[in-house]
Amino acid sequence: MKRARIRFAGREIEFINREVALKYIEELAERGTYPVYVVYGPEGCGKTTFLKQAKAILEDYSYHVVYTNPLAHEEKEILMYTPSIHDIVEEVFKSLLDPYSRIVDVSIKIASIVMRKLRKSRIAILMDDIFQAIELDKAEIYTKTLLNLIEYPSGDYEKIVVLVSSSEGVSRERIGRHRWADFYILWNMSREGFRKLYEVLPDPKPSFEDVWRIAGGNPDILEKLYRNNWSVENVIDGFIRSRKLEHFIASLSEKERGILMEAIEDPDTIFKRLRESEVQQLEKKLIEMNLIMDVWERESRGWIDIPPPEKDTELGIGKYYAWQTPLHREAIKRILMQHNNI
Structure with missing residues (x-):
């Protein structure tokens, strides 16, 4: 299994441990997700690292992956994607004056275009801590928008994986009122x-x-x-x-x-x-x-x-x-x- 390279304490290391979580991602790659899967847990428990590793695994399973983290410190980590959709990303970015100011919407738009242009493909949308970046009352709206990508796609797809991470305990209460998402906890490391x-x-x-x-x-x-x-x-x-x-x-x-x-x-x-x-x-x-x-x-x-x-x-x-x-x-x-x- 390909291991993601991550930055930790000023050094670059390979993704460590979490074997159960890695196996779970492989299972998702085989069957897709429905509805939206929201992964939440303690701040700093490793959700960002987990999603980066998920990106690597899903790419091994031939997924076109769009990963966004609006709170990333480096611009290159705000949006990461599989090289196979580079032209689509460029097309979307050229159509907007300041795409990074609306990166969550931009990522959803990219995924929608991938569905339309690359039919019968495998698509993964990984959203990291987006509820902290947007206003909390919009958490429900964005969750429903992501569910619509699954239920009413712009084009046929073979499989789709939608993972959203959150440290916001309140978001679970708000989104949990609907049937738009399933919640899973990622705890601190063993x-x-x-x-x-x-x-x-x-x-x-x-x-x-x-x-x-x-x-x-x-x-x-x-x-x-x-x-x-x-x-x-x-x-x-x-x-x-x-x-x-x-x-x-x-x-x-x-x-x-x-x-x-x-x-x-x-x-x-x-x-x-x-x-x-x-x-x-x-x-x-x-x-x-x-x-x-x-x-x-x-x-x-x-x-x-x-x-x-x-x-x-x-x-x-x-x-x-x-x-x-x-x-x-x-x-x-x-x-x-x-x-x-x-």
């Missing part, structure tokens, strides 16, 4: 896979156990730790500032702060007390801020890769809710403790 990524980084470095306890298998947290000379304090401080967590905690009622402190120890506290209106409000805020996720049964059909354990208090994982990473939980705990000491 312990074995994360160890392989950890070993890519040079010594000196903390022990794997220490890194695992704060990152919980999240590649982005691992990279941030490396770039901050393994200073957990610096990474947590940066996270607190970027999310304005001090303002968030200050805005909570005393009861909400008490519930949140309980959720630090056991995230399923939220589930157990979900009848309470204050808990319902707090749950919505925590999901909107990408601090926690509600997680379902660990049956494989709802997960792209290996699901997290049924419960792991060390990593902040419960049966029904989980902190996106241990670092998320630690940042909230720190602000709560400071607030209680005021």
Whole structure:
């Protein structure tokens, strides 16, 4: 199997681990997707890397692939595509003054033209974090537009794969009201896979156990730790500032702060007390801020890769809710403790 080359911590490496996820993509290549498949999971868990690897696999299965990531730092990664559709992409770009300002629409247009011009072909549309790039109330519109590509194509196709990734927990609630998409969770890396990524980084470095306890298998947290000379304090401080967590905690009622402190120890506290209106409000805020996720049964059909354990208090994982990473939980705990000491 062809492995995608990715950038990690200032070096180029091959896609690591996620064997279950890779097998799943091969299955999708054989049968296509219906309806739209939305892959969501913790921020920094590797969804972008996963979609890049999916592109490589689908191309091996003779798919014409259009991949877009509106939030990519480099222009060349905002839109990537199979060389076989280069002329179509050029045609579309020449017809627009500023195609990158509407890259999601442009990508859909490219896919539609590919259907019309390259009949009976295999087509894949991979959309990375588009809900964060567009206004949230448009998430439903774009999901329906992508479904229309499947149901009402501009030309005949042999197979089609439509994958959309999202870190926005709210998008799941909005889109889930309709039957336009199926949702799958991609969790942080397994312990074995994360160890392989950890070993890519040079010594000196903390022990794997220490890194695992704060990152919980999240590649982005691992990279941030490396770039901050393994200073957990610096990474947590940066996270607190970027999310304005001090303002968030200050805005909570005393009861909400008490519930949140309980959720630090056991995230399923939220589930157990979900009848309470204050808990319902707090749950919505925590999901909107990408601090926690509600997680379902660990049956494989709802997960792209290996699901997290049924419960792991060390990593902040419960049966029904989980902190996106241990670092998320630690940042909230720190602000709560400071607030209680005021």
